[in-house]
Amino acid sequence: MDIQTFSQADILNFEKRFRTQFVNALSGFKSGNLIGTVSLSGVNNLAIFTSVVHIGANPPLMGMISRPNSVPRHTLENIEASRFFTINHIHRSFYAKAHQTSARYSVDEFSAVGLTPDFKDFNAPYVQEANIQIGLEYVQRINIEINNTIMIIGRIVEVHLPNEIIEPDGTLAIEKAGTIAVSGLNTYHTTQKLEQLPYAKP
Amino acid sequence: MDIQTFSQADILNFEKRFRTQFVNALSGFKSGNLIGTVSLSGVNNLAIFTSVVHIGANPPLMGMISRPNSVPRHTLENIEASRFFTINHIHRSFYAKAHQTSARYSVDEFSAVGLTPDFKDFNAPYVQEANIQIGLEYVQRINIEINNTIMIIGRIVEVHLPNEIIEPDGTLAIEKAGTIAVSGLNTYHTTQKLEQLPYAKP
Numbered sequence: 001m002d003i004q005t006f007s008q009a010d011i012l013n014f015e016k017r018f019r020t021q022f023v024n025a026l027s028g029f030k031s032g033n034l035i036g037t038v039s040l041s042g043v044n045n046l047a048i049f050t051s052v053v054h055i056g057a058n059p060p061l062m063g064m065i066s067r068p069n070s071v072p073r074h075t076l077e078n079i080e081a082s083r084f085f086t087i088n089h090i091h092r093s094f095y096a097k098a099h100q101t102s103a104r105y106s107v108d109e110f111s112a113v114g115l116t117p118d119f120k121d122f123n124a125p126y127v128q129e130a131n132i133q134i135g136l137e138y139v140q141r142i143n144i145e146i147n148n149t150i151m152i153i154g155r156i157v158e159v160h161l162p163n164e165i166i167e168p169d170g171t172l173a174i175e176k177a178g179t180i181a182v183s184g185l186n187t188y189h190t191t192q193k194l195e196q197l198p199y200a201k202p
Numbered sequence: 203m204d205i206q207t208f209s210q211a212d213i214l215n216f217e218k219r220f221r222t223q224f225v226n227a228l229s230g231f232k233s234g235n236l237i238g239t240v241s242l243s244g245v246n247n248l249a250i251f252t253s254v255v256h257i258g259a260n261p262p263l264m265g266m267i268s269r270p271n272s273v274p275r276h277t278l279e280n281i282e283a284s285r286f287f288t289i290n291h292i293h294r295s296f297y298a299k300a301h302q303t304s305a306r307y308s309v310d311e312f313s314a315v316g317l318t319p320d321f322k323d324f325n326a327p328y329v330q331e332a333n334i335q336i337g338l339e340y341v342q343r344i345n346i347e348i349n350n351t352i353m354i355i356g357r358i359v360e361v362h363l364p365n366e367i368i369e370p371d372g373t374l375a376i377e378k379a380g381t382i383a384v385s386g387l388n389t390y391h392t393t394q395k396l397e398q399l400p401y402a403k404p
Contacts, residue, residue, distance in 0.1 A: 001333065003362055003363065003365070004362070004363065005362050006362075007360050008262070008358060008359050011361070012262075014372065017371070018371065018372030019259050019260060019372065020260075021369075021373045022368075022373075023262045026262075026336055027235075028233030028234060028235055028376065029231050029232070029381065029383035030231070030256075031229050031231050031232065032230060033230055051256065052230060053229055053232075054226050054229045054253065055346065055349065055351060056225075056348075056349040056351060057221050057222045057224075058214070059349065060214075060225045061349060063346075065256075087228075087229075089230055090230075095397075095399075096397075100402050102402045103402035105404050112404070134228055139348060140348060142346070142353075144265075144342075144344070146341060147258040147261065149257060149258060151353070155210070156213060156228070157209075157210050158210065159207070160205055161206065162204060162206070163203070163204045163205070164203060166224075169219070169220065169223055170217075170219065170220030170221065171224075171387075171389065172224060172228070172385075172386060174227055174230065174385050174386075175385065177203075179230055180396070181231035181383045181391075181393055183393075184373050184374060184376075186400070186401070187373065187395060187398040188396045188397055188398075189383075189395050189396060190396060191231065191391035191393050192392050192393070193389060193390075194294065194382070194391060194392060195297075195298075195390055196390075197297075197298060197388045197389075197390070199388070200301055200302050200305035201305050202305045202306060202314070
C-alpha cells in the first residue's frame, strides 16, 4: 500500500467536515449503543453513542464521552437530573433507526425513529428491540477541560441479555447477539469472529 | 431468544474471572490497538489496549483507559516520562502477536512477540507491520478515582496510513486497511461493512 504521512498542521488545515471524519476513524472500531433516558417531566430520550467504554468489572462500571453542546445534550441533562440511564446494543436489524436518533429532534426519539421504550421495573427506558440491555446508575461526571467534552460514568444496576450468548467462562458472544460495530462517524459493520485467544503468558 | 436478567448483586457474586469476562463484553465492540512507548533508558515497550477512544477532532485528541497496577504499567510510566506514544491499529495478520503483548514480559515486547519497532522521525516506536500508525504527544492524565483507573489523553502529532483508504469526504476505510475489532477480553473479529449512512436530519 502507498503510505501517506499527515502532520498535525495538515490535519488542522483540513476542511472541518473532512477533519471530523478523518480523526473520528483513527481510534479503530467503536461500540454502537443507544442511550435511553427520561426527563423529570417524563419525556423519553434516545441517543446514539459510539464512545461507550469499559471502565471496570468490580464494581461494574461503564463510561461514555459526551459533547457538552451538541446532539446528546438531552442525554446528559436527563442523566444528571434523573440519575439513571440505559445502554442498549445496536442490533444489525435497526442500525439505520439508531443512526437516525442523531438528528436534532424536538420530540421523543423513540417514536420519531420507530423504536419502543420499555421501562421494565427500571428508572430509564430500555430499547425493547435490543438484545443486550444494561441499566445504570449515574456515578460521576468528569470534565475533560482541554476540549470541553464530558465523561459520564455509571455503575451497572442490571443486565438483560439472551441466555444463549453466555459462554462457560463468562464471555458474551455479542456477535451472535447481532451487535454491530461502528467506524468513523457513520459507517456500520457486522463482524466475523476470528478467534478467542487464551490468557497470554510469556 | 431466552432473555435472562442479572442484578447488580448477581454480577458481584460471579466468580472473579467470569465477572471480568462478562462485564468486559457489555460495552460492545472495541478498538484493538498497540501502544508503542520507550523508556528514558531506551527500552521499547508495546502493549495492547482495547480502550482507545476518540476525544475530539479539533484539536485532534485521543484517549485511553489504563489500569494503574496491571499489565500496561510500563506504558503509563513511559508516556509520563517521555511525553510521547504511538497508537497502531491491529491488522488481522498479527492479532495473535498483538494479544501476546499482554503477557508480563520483563523484556522488550517487540522482540518477544515478533513485531518490528520503527521510530521514523518520531519520539516513540511505531509498529512497522501496522497499516495505520498515529504519533501522539501526552496532554493530560485524568485519575478515575472510583476504581483507580487512569485516562491518558494525547494530541495527534502525525498520522501514517495508506492513501487508498482515504475517501473523498475524509472517511477512513479502516476495514479495507485490515483493522480488527475486539469483544470482551480476548476475542478478535474481522468486520463486514453494512453501510455508511448520511448525516441524519429529522
